[in-house]
Amino acid sequence: MRKAPTPTPVGRPAGLRPGWLAAGVVAVLVALVAGVSLGPVSLPPGSVAAELLNLLPGVHLDSGLTEREIAIVTELRLPRVVLGLLVGGLLALAGGCYQGVFRNPLADPYLLGVAAGAGLAVTAVIALGAGAGGALTGLPVTIPLAAFVGSLGAVAMTYLLGVAGGRGRSTATLILAGVAVSAFLSAGQTYLLQRNSDTIQQVYSWLLGRLATAGWHDVRLILPYFLLTTVMVLLHRRELDVLSVGDDEAIGLGLHPQRSRYLLIAAASLGTAAAVSASGLIGFVGIIVPHTVRMLAGSSYRVVLPLSLLFGGAFLALTDVVARTAAAPAEIPIGVVTALLGGPFFVLVLRSSRRVLT
Numbered sequence: 001m002r003k004a005p006t007p008t009p010v011g012r013p014a015g016l017r018p019g020w021l022a023a024g025v026v027a028v029l030v031a032l033v034a035g036v037s038l039g040p041v042s043l044p045p046g047s048v049a050a051e052l053l054n055l056l057p058g059v060h061l062d063s064g065l066t067e068r069e070i071a072i073v074t075e076l077r078l079p080r081v082v083l084g085l086l087v088g089g090l091l092a093l094a095g096g097c098y099q100g101v102f103r104n105p106l107a108d109p110y111l112l113g114v115a116a117g118a119g120l121a122v123t124a125v126i127a128l129g130a131g132a133g134g135a136l137t138g139l140p141v142t143i144p145l146a147a148f149v150g151s152l153g154a155v156a157m158t159y160l161l162g163v164a165g166g167r168g169r170s171t172a173t174l175i176l177a178g179v180a181v182s183a184f185l186s187a188g189q190t191y192l193l194q195r196n197s198d199t200i201q202q203v204y205s206w207l208l209g210r211l212a213t214a215g216w217h218d219v220r221l222i223l224p225y226f227l228l229t230t231v232m233v234l235l236h237r238r239e240l241d242v243l244s245v246g247d248d249e250a251i252g253l254g255l256h257p258q259r260s261r262y263l264l265i266a267a268a269s270l271g272t273a274a275a276v277s278a279s280g281l282i283g284f285v286g287i288i289v290p291h292t293v294r295m296l297a298g299s300s301y302r303v304v305l306p307l308s309l310l311f312g313g314a315f316l317a318l319t320d321v322v323a324r325t326a327a328a329p330a331e332i333p334i335g336v337v338t339a340l341l342g343g344p345f346f347v348l349v350l351r352s353s354r355r356v357l358t
Helices: 019-035 045-053 067-101 114-131 142-162 171-193 197-207 219-235 238-241 248-252 258-280 285-297 301-325 336-357
Strands: none
Touching: 019 067, 019 171, 019 301, 045 067, 045 248, 045 336, 067 219, 067 285, 067 301, 114 142, 114 171, 114 197, 142 171, 142 248, 142 301, 171 197, 171 219, 219 238, 219 258, 219 336, 238 248, 238 258, 238 301, 248 258, 285 301, 285 336
C-alpha cells in the first residue's frame, strides 16, 4: 500500500532577506555618489565619497576637492540627488501599496486622480499668476503648495464619489471614481490652457517632471511627509498580504479590511501628493520598480514595499543623472526619460505574460 503524499504546509510568506536589503542600500549609495559626481563638472567619485563622509559627525577626511568643488557637492548636487531619492522612494512605495490595496500589480500612484488634481491646480495658479503680473508664481512655495492641495483634493473627491453609494463599495468602484474624477479635472485643465495659451510652456515644463532645486528647501518640505508615509505604510505592510487572500479570509484572521484599505490609501496618497508637489508628474516609477522587485525578490509585501522604497529612490536618482547629462548642456525632462524606460518595460512584461499563458 503506497503511502499518501504529505501535504505541503502553508506557512507565512517569505520575509525580507538580508541580501536583498543590502543590495537596496548599496543601490542607494551608488546612486548618491554617481548623482553627485556626474554633471557639467565631473568630480572623482572617490573624492565625492570622502566629502560625503565628511558630513557625518566626527569624520574628517581629505577629499582633495577645492572649496568651489565642495560647494558644488554640498549646495548644488547633493540636495538634488537627495530630493530624487525621496521622490523616487515615495512614488515606488505608493505604487507598491496601491498594487496591494487594489490587488493589481500594474496600479500606479496616480490611480485616484492625484496627477489630474495637481495638474489643474498648478495650471490655475500659473494662469492666475500670469494675469496678476507674476505675483503668485513669484513665491517659491506657491506651485508646490498648489500641487499638494490639488492632489489631496482630487483623492478626497474620488473617495467621496466612490463611497457615495454605501460603505460596502468595492475597490473597483473606487478605481472607476478615480477615472471619472481624473477625466473631469483634466477637462478643466485643458480649458484653462486653451484660455491662457501663453502659459502652456511653463505648465508643461512642470508636467514633464523636474528635480531642479536651488538648495535644501524642497528637501525640507518633502521630508516630513516622506517619514510619515514610510512609517505608516511599512508598519501596515503585513496587512496587504492578508488582504491579498480576500476580505472574508481577512475578517476571519481578525483584520478590518475596509479600515486597513483606506488607511493605506490615505498614507500612499499623502506621499504621492508630496512627491508631485516637489517634482511635478514623473510617470512609471510607481509601476516599474514594485513590479520588478516582485518578479525578482518575491511577491510578499513585507519584501516588495521596503525594497521598492530603496530601489525606487536609487532608480530616480540615476535616471536624473541621465536626464541632465545625455544632452548636456541642455537637460531632458526626467518624466521623458522615465517614459522612455517605461515603454520597453511594459513590452517585456507583456512578452513574459504571454509566455506564461501559452
